[in-house]
């Protein structure tokens with residue numbers, strides 16, 4: 001998620017977490033290292049940024065940063081010299097970046113206040129990087145805070161986890177998430193649809209809404225259904241998704257498969273309208289065989305996305321054709337058994 005879509009104020013479902021840290025900080029009892037854990041798309045990074053700004057603002061009150069001092073202005077402009085955001089583009093955060101963080105931690109604060117390092121997602125650090133970071137956590141320089149943001153804290157080195165105070169971020173209640181998303185929505189957008197598509201994760205939903213996912217997702221689900229019922233071929237379907245682009249086509253398929261699996265496995269009751277034909281198709285052959293094949297297909301999508309990101313000469317059109325062909329086998333079954 002790019003910084004542009006991160007709200008600058010505290011999200012309504014993060015009040016209790018903020019209060020807890022704010023009380024510790026105002027009593028000078030704030031630990032140097034924190035692990036913010038929770039599912040993707042609920043605003044952990046937004047919270048970390050808000051809290052970083054609070055720590056850097058020297059006119060901060062109980063409710064957060066003042067928003068008008070020099071530190072707040074520098075932070076908003078992304079040019080505050082005493083905070084560092086490490087967020088790898090690809091999935092691995094290497095030791096070189098942690099070395100930058102170590103010298104940042106060891107240098108004196110440029111504006112004479114706190115220094116803050118945010119690492120997200122923390123599980124993107126390889127072992128060398130994590131071990132290097134331990135150096136800062138074992139002997140934290142004064143007024144230096146490290147905020148680790150993680151979707152999968154179980155993947156972090158146990159030594160790293162044990163050096164951090166953990167703060168959990170549960171997903172917000174659906175009504176609160178929807179109310180917030182409605183305040184963010186431009187006219188003509190459909191917050192409820194996007195929240196369902198993002199399985200209740202409001203920041204993920206916001207990002208999808210900004211990207212106009214409703215239409216693209218519909219196009220993609222129609223193409224999957226057309227391949228399934230024989231109205232279209234994998235080659236034609238891949239061509240129809242040309243405008244969406246390879247990465248988006250894969251991302252929307254991943255969303256669709258993950259929603260289908262959630263419903264088929266009893267984890268979700270609702271489904272967005274473009275998914276209904278596929279759901280009823282899958283329901284006709286519901287059972288472990290179908291669920292296993294959907295899981296396998298999901299893994300193929302993940303693999304295709306990784307391959308395309310890692311290589312320059314991958315042919316996205318051919319990869320999509322192969323995926324749609326695989327999809328036609330996933331949903332192939334004997335109709336005689338249904339009627």
Ligand SMILES: [Zn+2]
Nearest residue numbers: 057066069072
């Ligand atoms: Zn301020």
